[in-house]
Amino acid sequence: MGQAISPELREWVVAQLAAGHSVPSLRASMRDAGWHPEVAEAALAEVEAQAAGAAAVTPPRAEMPGPDLSTSPLYIDTGDRLVQVLQTMRHPRVVVFGDLVSDEECEGLIAAARLRLARSLTVETQTGGEALNVDRTSDGMFFERGENVFVARLEQRIATLLRWPLEFGEGLQILRYSPGAQYRPHYDYFDPAEPGTPTILRRGGQRVATLVMYLQEPELGGATTFPDVGLEVAPKRGTGVFFSYERPDPGTRTLHGGAPVLAGEKWVATKWLREREFI
Incomplete structure (x- = not known):
């Protein structure tokens, strides 16, 4: 097939599931991007097994950039x-x-x-x-x-x-x-x-x-x-x-x-x- 399930692909699939995208929509996106059907299915199966805990896999970011406004500074x-x-x-x-x-x-x-x-x-x-x-x-x-x-x-x-x-x-x-x-x-x-x-x-x-x-x-x-x-x-x-x-x-x-x-x-x-x- 010449394609492998990379860490980036896993990260992308996890992010999509956590964002609420359906497995069929991911399958279609991967197909359109040129992924071999067997690789796409394997990646989806690997990550979908953890779908119930997807929110835990990609929790809301605990830290974000921004100024310290806790004291309402001028x-x-x-x-x-x-x-x-x-x-x-x-x-x-x-x-x-x-x-x-x-x-x-x-x-x-x-x-x-x-x-x-x-x-x-x-x-x-x-x-x-x-x-x-x-x-x-x-x-x-x-x-x-x-x-x-x-x-x-x-x-x-x-x-x-x-x-x-x-x-x-x-x-x-x-x-x-x-x-x-x-x-x-x-x-x-x-x-x-x-x-x-x-x-x-x-x-x-x-x-x-x-x-x-x-x-x-x-x-x-x-x-x-x-x-x-x-x-x-x-x-x-x-x-x-x-x-x-x-x-x-x-x-x-x-x-x-x-x-x-x-x-x-x-x-x-x-x-x-x-x-x-x-x-």
């Missing part, structure tokens, strides 16, 4: 900067930060990114690769972790602020939205039902949180929107919006998008956090 000391807490929401878990990124850092990140901009791609969960998406009309690029002084400084600040290991973060992505550019509402986690998800999860597990930071504000438009809860976050330079999702499910109410820029340019930096080290 400011959080990140070691090199006092970051303001401007707004919070419990469900979805959303926190808006002020004075998160300095003007110097905003300019430095934009200048370094400008030379490497290209049409933004999205992760393709059918295959595990990347592809153009008509819903996303920005230009962007990725920095490697610690690539320059601005990136390294900001990544350490984020790790301290959100109490999540620096190594669990993807590389910082910089995006430029010109007039008319937008990103239609979407989820940042990787859909467990898609056949390409096991490939994506090999690099660091599931995404669990997002931090969007505004480096340059447009003249009009460009808000970050959360349609399920009627929330809009204005793209004020130096501020950021953080939100987390404890499971890859629409029930987290983390559907969000970037509204069209109506005038000027919007630049943002995005940091996605994974459940384990991102490689």
Whole structure:
């Protein structure tokens, strides 16, 4: 058959069953992804034997990234900067930060990114690769972790602020939205039902949180929107919006998008956090 039941395949099947997907739907997804029927059946049989305890196999995450808000602080000391807490929401878990990124850092990140901009791609969960998406009309690029002084400084600040290991973060992505550019509402986690998800999860597990930071504000438009809860976050330079999702499910109410820029340019930096080290 030339195929074997890998740990990633087992992890994917367990995650689907725990998320409530049926065995027939998993069988169809695996077939569409090119798995041999006998391998698919063996994997399903192996994991289905534990289906009654699926919730115990993949329990809700006990730890999640996020700031310490237990004392309702106005400011959080990140070691090199006092970051303001401007707004919070419990469900979805959303926190808006002020004075998160300095003007110097905003300019430095934009200048370094400008030379490497290209049409933004999205992760393709059918295959595990990347592809153009008509819903996303920005230009962007990725920095490697610690690539320059601005990136390294900001990544350490984020790790301290959100109490999540620096190594669990993807590389910082910089995006430029010109007039008319937008990103239609979407989820940042990787859909467990898609056949390409096991490939994506090999690099660091599931995404669990997002931090969007505004480096340059447009003249009009460009808000970050959360349609399920009627929330809009204005793209004020130096501020950021953080939100987390404890499971890859629409029930987290983390559907969000970037509204069209109506005038000027919007630049943002995005940091996605994974459940384990991102490689």
